Amino acid sequence: MPEQETIWIIGASDGIGAALARLWSKQGVRLILSARSESKLQTLVSELGAHHIAIPVDVSNRESLEQAAEQITAHAPIDRIIHLAANYDPGSVLDADPLKAGEIVTTNLTGSFHVAQIAPRVLRRGGQLALCGSVAGYFGLPQGQIYSATKAGVINLAESLRSELEGVVDVRLICPGFVDTRLTKRNDFTMPALISSEKAAHEIISGLNKRRFEVHFPRRLTLALKLLRALPYWAALPLAGRLTQRKEN
Template sequence: MTTTWIIGASSGIGEALAFELARRGETLILSARNDKALTAIAGRLDGEGHRTLPLDITDAKAVTRAALEIAEVVGHVDRVLCFAGAYTPMKLGALDLKEVRQIIETNLLGAFNVTEAALTLLKAQGRGQIALCASVAGYRGLPNGQPYAATKAGVISLATSLRAEHGDGLDIKVINPGFVKTRLTDKNGFEMPMMVTPEQAAKAIADELDSKRFEIHFPKRFTLLAKLLSVLPDGLYFRAVKRMV
């Protein structure tokens, strides 16, 4: 039986993945700040033995305590999947710096907090998987994408370093979705091509969690185009994205 800790499970991709993995027979530990939402979700999941563990990933000590609690109470965990995230559309030159700090603390520092706690938990077991959710927005800087894109670039870099340092003993993955219909993307005021539902995203992720790939990205038609755009020479790249300004 696979035991999976999903952080950021109260909404969006994390919530949808909880239902998908429960249908596939996994036992889940669900974390997010919203305890009420977690309890409601846990009560609707297939299977038994699911737990909730309310958590704010910006609190490093709380994340460490949560990992220790899992080790003591559950005994082991096979996967640690981090989907907690924050997003507010902003343009450089007109940033809400208080909001910028909150996004950085959630998306990037939160990912570091989860990584350190997960390493302590999984290295003690000698096995396990850590998957961090970034975004295709982190492939290369985009107009109107700050500070979100910068934090997701940081998460991609973090996951890459993590794979290089610990990939021999642990399964490390980065998850880079395209546009997914969530409360975060609902904030956007522009057309989002090839958008998928959280349920479609969850299936795409679940299908590849046990693969040997480092990166899980979807939908492929969109993410492959994003990859191509990201490797263009500087002059061509800036010409291509100028229309987004």
């Protein structure tokens, strides 16, 4: 590892991405910060310091990512890519808007595919690519809508990449539980084991500095859902139906 790491965070404008940027900045890391909102990125760079770089990116647009990659590689290979950008629209599958569902698939799953293909030419050899799944991808939970399906796809994609890129890129998978962010505030059910973005950032950095493929947290939730996934469907499906209770008005 070089003395000063350079890390590209995609999805850095708020939530977990912004919390990661603040924490890594305090540790002396040089950051390249990307998201769709240029104004939010510039505000974050102003807060963290001018030695960090803001590059607006829309992961659903391949050309946008290609341009960003070209701009980054003009300087030097980077050490890590942390891909967190995601779209979310809670609700039941039957109530989902088809156009919105398509946007979620394009951002969450196709966007992860775009990042995965571009990563090897941007990273130094042996550099780290972390894709963000979710515990929502472990099992088809009520109110997960198309979001859960895309995150299951991201988990599968990361597993494939881990084998395909062995020795070239250090592929990791991040699976957070419920984190208090702009997106999760839209949920109308009680979120078990809810944690802050700052706590999530600490968990991610600690996990990525270790050797395990998957970084998942908080464990009191993730281990229970892993157990649910391991059960036969006749036992798991009735349990899943009880997991998301709506908030009382």
